[in-house]
Amino acid sequence: MRRDHFLKSLAALAATGALPLHALAAPNVKMLIPANPGGGWDITGRALGKALMDSKAADTVSFDNKGGAAGALGLAQFVNGAKNDPNALMVMGAVMLGGIITGKPPVNLSQATPIARLISEYNVFVLPANSPFKTMADVIAQLKKDPGSVKWGGGSRGATEHIAAAMIARAVGVDPAKINYVAFRGGGEATAAILGGNVSIGGSGMSEFAPYIADGKMRAIGVTSEQRLPGVNVPTLKEQGIDVVIGNWRGVYGAPGLTAPQRKALTDMVLTAVKSPSWQESVKKNDWTPAVLTGPEFDKFVDDEFATLRAIMAKSGMV
Numbered sequence: 001m002r003r004d005h006f007l008k009s010l011a012a013l014a015a016t017g018a019l020p021l022h023a024l025a026a027p028n029v030k031m032l033i034p035a036n037p038g039g040g041w042d043i044t045g046r047a048l049g050k051a052l053m054d055s056k057a058a059d060t061v062s063f064d065n066k067g068g069a070a071g072a073l074g075l076a077q078f079v080n081g082a083k084n085d086p087n088a089l090m091v092m093g094a095v096m097l098g099g100i101i102t103g104k105p106p107v108n109l110s111q112a113t114p115i116a117r118l119i120s121e122y123n124v125f126v127l128p129a130n131s132p133f134k135t136m137a138d139v140i141a142q143l144k145k146d147p148g149s150v151k152w153g154g155g156s157r158g159a160t161e162h163i164a165a166a167m168i169a170r171a172v173g174v175d176p177a178k179i180n181y182v183a184f185r186g187g188g189e190a191t192a193a194i195l196g197g198n199v200s201i202g203g204s205g206m207s208e209f210a211p212y213i214a215d216g217k218m219r220a221i222g223v224t225s226e227q228r229l230p231g232v233n234v235p236t237l238k239e240q241g242i243d244v245v246i247g248n249w250r251g252v253y254g255a256p257g258l259t260a261p262q263r264k265a266l267t268d269m270v271l272t273a274v275k276s277p278s279w280q281e282s283v284k285k286n287d288w289t290p291a292v293l294t295g296p297e298f299d300k301f302v303d304d305e306f307a308t309l310r311a312i313m314a315k316s317g318m319v
Contacts, residue, residue, distance in 0.1 A: 034074020039187020070099020161203030
């Protein structure tokens with residue numbers, strides 16, 4: 001067979017998905033992170049990008065941060081700019097679902113292609129080191145006295161820490177509509193606000209605050225898990241008499257318009273990455289809980305999460 005005919009045949013097979021992933025050149029992946037640098041989505045996206053390259057599933061990975069509106073601005077950029085691109089990925093998760101419910105953006109997550117849920121983690125609430133408050137009980141006492149005087153800092157409106165704050169208010173008899181929640185476009189901005197004492201209390205994933213808690217720059221006063229996290233000496237909200245449990249999770253979506261073979265190839269690429277030592281090291285370092293889910297099961301999970309979060313937010317007066 002002539003070389004040009006062989007190459008054309010190879011290209012045709014690749015286009016139809018007939019060639020196994022290992023028979024094709026490793027792709028150049030474009031990773032959209034719908035948040036500013038420094039937060040949970042940024043940490044997750046860059047860890048996945050490193051794992052994709054270290055596992056040889058991808059040749060290169062480029063990153064594009066687009067923060068704002070709980071990921072809705074990034075989602076819009078991804079939906080409008082990455083259509084039919086088989087090598088594009090977008091980090092997403094529970095925060096984006098909450099933002100879509102509260103913000104009702106013009107684009108919808110269903111326009112993109114579900115690929116995989118990756119990890120889950122719980123939120124931790126922290127105080128600045130110089131805070132006059134020492135415990136969650138101190139925060140609650142002030143919240144009951146004057147709800148607006150307690151500034152809660154975290155991710156965009158609809159983020160899990162925002163939902164948790166509303167749930168806490170409701171659980172202790174305070175109107176959730178009266179909480180003073182300050183939304184930031186990324187974890188880096190929220191962290192700076194907490195360290196600077198510009199908010200009374202901050203919430204986010206444990207992985208984002210762990211270094212500052214360890215250094216004594218933040219004081220952890222409660223986690224949103226059912227039971228204490230392994231190796232983390234921070235009381236749950238429940239054991240402090242506040243009946244609030246809510247988890248966070250993160251995953252990735254592919255571009256709109258992918259064919260079934262393209263979706264499978266992208267899913268296989270991600271699964272190769274999460275089996276790598278590089279990814280396992282990131283999971284351990286960030287205290288993430290592996291929660292890999294793909295295919296129809298992931299599709300159903302996202303649909304169920306939308307319904308669950310909408311019900312929680314409606315009950316807490318957020319929608």
